[in-house]
Amino acid sequence: MIKWVDRRYFSELAAAVPENICRNNRAVYDTASGTYSVRLWNETYSVDPKQETIAASPADFVPQEYFPVFLMYYLLHIDDNRPGTDWISEKDLPGGATFFRGPHLIPTALISNTFANNLQAFIDSCHALNGEPLELANAAFRFQITPEIPIVILYWTGDEDFPAEAKMLFDRSMIDFMPLDVVFALAVEVCDRFRRLAER
Secondary structure (H helix, E strand, C coil): CCCCCCHHHHHHHHHCCHHHHCHHHCCEEECCCCEEEEEECCEEEEEECCCCEEEEECCCCCCCCCHHHHHHHHHHHCCCCCCCCCEECHHHCCCHHHHCCHHHCCCCHHHHHHHCCCHHHHHHHHHHCCCEEECCCCEEEEEEEECCEEEEEEEECCCCCCCCEEEEEEEHHHHHCCCHHHHHHHHHHHHHHHHHHHHC
């Protein structure tokens, strides 16, 4: 589960003051085990900085392999920012037009390929993931990944000329605190979560 995590993140977390990591109840520190428990988008993760392990709860929940990169960066570096409602695409992030292509293309096709023209199935999945409906596209939902980080998924059904399409939007405030590779790690998990939910 930690394949892509820079080991320096664990060292930094092990040296951190627990009260700083746990500010505003964003995590809980267990002094006996030396582990942090953090809840992100409806799931709980246990992080052991000394053993360099991350475990999800429930145990049968397995996030996409890039997601721990986002989790560790969130614990260590994201301030208590409060987002607004100014939504932008990944291409609007500084450097995003160059970064988010090729191997870093955000895989929203996982969503559109999963649901195709079944708009109701998409809507049902969004409700299952605690999404908040918005009046955009054919359907759109806002997801609160953390108290500081929301994302929006837009969905359009297809026709004889164009296939179904999904798009992800981010709050503009992310420009100030999240590197592009961490945005990518989050975005991949969001897209893949829809696929995994549909396959259950």
